[in-house]
Amino acid sequence: xxxxxxxxxxxxxxxxxxNVSLVPTMxxxxxxxxxxxxxxxxxxxxxxxxxxSIFVNPIQFGPGEDFNxxxxxxxxxxxxxxxxxxxxxxxxxxxxxxxxSSDENDNVHLSNNYLTYVCPPYLLVDKLCGKSRVxxxxxxATVVLxxxxxxxAKKAYFGQKDAQQLFLIxxxxxxxxxxxxxxxxxxxxxxxxxxxxxxxxxxxEDGYNKALTLNKMLNKVKELxxxxxxxxxILFEEAILLNNDDKVEIEYFEFLDFNNLEPVNIVxxxxxxAIAAKVNKIRLIDNMIF
Amino acid sequence: xxxxxxxxxxxxxxxxxxNVSLVPTMxxxxxxxxxxxxxxxxxxxxxxxxxxSIFVNPIQFGPGEDFNxxxxxxxxxxxxxxxxxxxxxxxxxxxxxxxxSSDENDNVHLSNNYLTYVCPPYLLVDKLCGKSRVxxxxxxATVVLxxxxxxxAKKAYFGQKDAQQLFLIxxxxxxxxxxxxxxxxxxxxxxxxxxxxxxxxxxxEDGYNKALTLNKMLNKVKELxxxxxxxxxILFEEAILLNNDDKVEIEYFEFLDFNNLEPVNIVxxxxxxAIAAKVNKIRLIDNMIF
Numbered sequence: 001x002x003x004x005x006x007x008x009x010x011x012x013x014x015x016x017x018x019n020v021s022l023v024p025t026m027x028x029x030x031x032x033x034x035x036x037x038x039x040x041x042x043x044x045x046x047x048x049x050x051x052x053s054i055f056v057n058p059i060q061f062g063p064g065e066d067f068n069x070x071x072x073x074x075x076x077x078x079x080x081x082x083x084x085x086x087x088x089x090x091x092x093x094x095x096x097x098x099x100x101s102s103d104e105n106d107n108v109h110l111s112n113n114y115l116t117y118v119c120p121p122y123l124l125v126d127k128l129c130g131k132s133r134v135x136x137x138x139x140x141a142t143v144v145l146x147x148x149x150x151x152x153a154k155k156a157y158f159g160q161k162d163a164q165q166l167f168l169i170x171x172x173x174x175x176x177x178x179x180x181x182x183x184x185x186x187x188x189x190x191x192x193x194x195x196x197x198x199x200x201x202x203x204x205e206d207g208y209n210k211a212l213t214l215n216k217m218l219n220k221v222k223e224l225x226x227x228x229x230x231x232x233x234i235l236f237e238e239a240i241l242l243n244n245d246d247k248v249e250i251e252y253f254e255f256l257d258f259n260n261l262e263p264v265n266i267v268x269x270x271x272x273x274a275i276a277a278k279v280n281k282i283r284l285i286d287n288m289i290f
Numbered sequence: 291x292x293x294x295x296x297x298x299x300x301x302x303x304x305x306x307x308x309n310v311s312l313v314p315t316m317x318x319x320x321x322x323x324x325x326x327x328x329x330x331x332x333x334x335x336x337x338x339x340x341x342x343s344i345f346v347n348p349i350q351f352g353p354g355e356d357f358n359x360x361x362x363x364x365x366x367x368x369x370x371x372x373x374x375x376x377x378x379x380x381x382x383x384x385x386x387x388x389x390x391s392s393d394e395n396d397n398v399h400l401s402n403n404y405l406t407y408v409c410p411p412y413l414l415v416d417k418l419c420g421k422s423r424v425x426x427x428x429x430x431a432t433v434v435l436x437x438x439x440x441x442x443a444k445k446a447y448f449g450q451k452d453a454q455q456l457f458l459i460x461x462x463x464x465x466x467x468x469x470x471x472x473x474x475x476x477x478x479x480x481x482x483x484x485x486x487x488x489x490x491x492x493x494x495e496d497g498y499n500k501a502l503t504l505n506k507m508l509n510k511v512k513e514l515x516x517x518x519x520x521x522x523x524i525l526f527e528e529a530i531l532l533n534n535d536d537k538v539e540i541e542y543f544e545f546l547d548f549n550n551l552e553p554v555n556i557v558x559x560x561x562x563x564a565i566a567a568k569v570n571k572i573r574l575i576d577n578m579i580f
Contacts, residue, residue: 007467099464113413116431116465123403141406149467174389175406177297177439
């Protein structure tokens with residue numbers, strides 16, 4: 001396996017291959033990423049290579065967010081990728097990605113004042129996570145398009161956990177006529193049901209136990225749905241009871257049509273139940289798609 | 291020569307060729323476009339094809355602008371391209387380009403509320419033409435990126451007349467890591483010096499005579515510069531005298547560094563002198579790069 005840090009080295013590498021598939025990550029890899037990587041490797045065609053990109057993208061973090069303390073574990077990530085059979089880890093720095101010699105996200109030159117951005121549709125951004133994380137999805141779409149262009153990937157793998165991201169990347173591919181097949185992979189959970197996330201590293205034991213509430217609420221919805229309850233008002237009210245002593249600070253708990261991110265009153269196929277909450281100031285998300 | 295209307299037909303066409311070069315236009319072709327096309331054909335390499343796109347892009351016109359009356363002359367344009375030796379005219383409609391069945395630019399679904407946009411840097415947009423044409427360059431960058439992706443062009447040809455557009459497209463290519471070589475072609479003028487533009491068709495005889503003022507002002511700058519005058523204040527004041535009876539309504543007349551679009555006080559290599567003015571309500575632009 002090769003670890004490549006520059007765009008020119010990456011271009012040298014890919015020119016010998018028919019196809020490249022990309023797993024874009026911010027590192028701090030866990031079994032959720034592992035599921036994406038394994039799927040990419042399983043779906044490899046002849047003379048195809050799997051690239052995992054590791055880049056903590058400054059422009060997708062807001063001013064008060066955790067860019068500086070976001071976990072960076074490149075050495076472990078490289079070993080993780082090698083053991084799974086990845087062909088290339090692409091680990092550029094901010095100077096390589098943005099032509100600006102800074103890893104600080106407070107550098108004003110990383111804003112849309114100075115850089116060309118990709119801006120997903122406002123009405124699809126201004127809901128769920130995008131409502132509180134202003135500018136986040138512009139930063140995500142921009143870096144993902146850059147990675148698509150740099151790697152010339154024909155397939156790219158995204159986790160269903162970041163459901164709004166997955167939705168907006170698919171929309172970008174359609175709207176901008178990109179020739180990339182977006183593959184999604186279901187949420188991976190630990191033995192207690194907590195959705196895997198790099199941010200779980202921030203949780204202490206108390207936080208961890210509280211964080212389980214997110215998955216419990218989703219399970220409650222599923223349990224009632226399996227008994228025939230499809231009315232969103234009832235599902236919402238029953239599930240929210242599990243947080244009646246405010247274990248977690250809920251930011252949103254919504255039932256949407258995953259075809260268009262519009263709210264629904266009745267759960268049907270392709271309804272997404274999405275939840276975001278803070279646990280001891282750590283922001284976590286989880287969801288379930290019917 | 292083929293005339294292709296759909297994206298799938300275009301993809302079928304290009305898959306047999308090594309390279310494609312693109313001349314993106316809004317039609318109403320004139321000798322300015324002709325110069326772009328001729329350069330593209332001259333620079334063709336083996337097994338390369340030249341595509342001229344013709345698409346009056348609704349999302350680059352503002353609410354009060356001339357989208358509906360913009361000249362549409364597809365039959366003549368096709369003949370023009372065929373005579374020059376173009377390989378393909380790609381002439382999609384708005385439904386093909388935006389997946390929305392409307393050619394009207396007042397369709398709200400063509401806004402960034404519903405579509406993924408490419409947004410060039412605000413500080414480079416909020417000057418020259420971008421200052422009065424709010425949203426214009428977002429619309430331009432978006433459609434150009436779509437056309438690059440659809441055609442998989444490795445080279446694309448833009449006129450120097452739309453200098454800010456040329457600048458922002460080059461910036462987009464750099465910022466988004468596109469693999470397209472942007473080629474520019476000098477302004478083509480008629481026998482009286484008027485820069486060719488599809489909008490010149492709107493001019494009556496009186497308007498035409500007034501419109502010549504733009505080029506006369508640029509020529510005055512050049513004449514003084516050739517005599518050794520490099521002070522922008524002096525050049526500006528001398529040139530503006532040519533419009534002392536308000537033949538044209540000047541929107542801007544600026545001296546900028548074409549490396550960064552910042553104002554300069556002294557003319558040096560790569561200074562651009564750019565002018566926009568209305569003539570009997572027709573908006574025209576012209577420029578000169580040292």
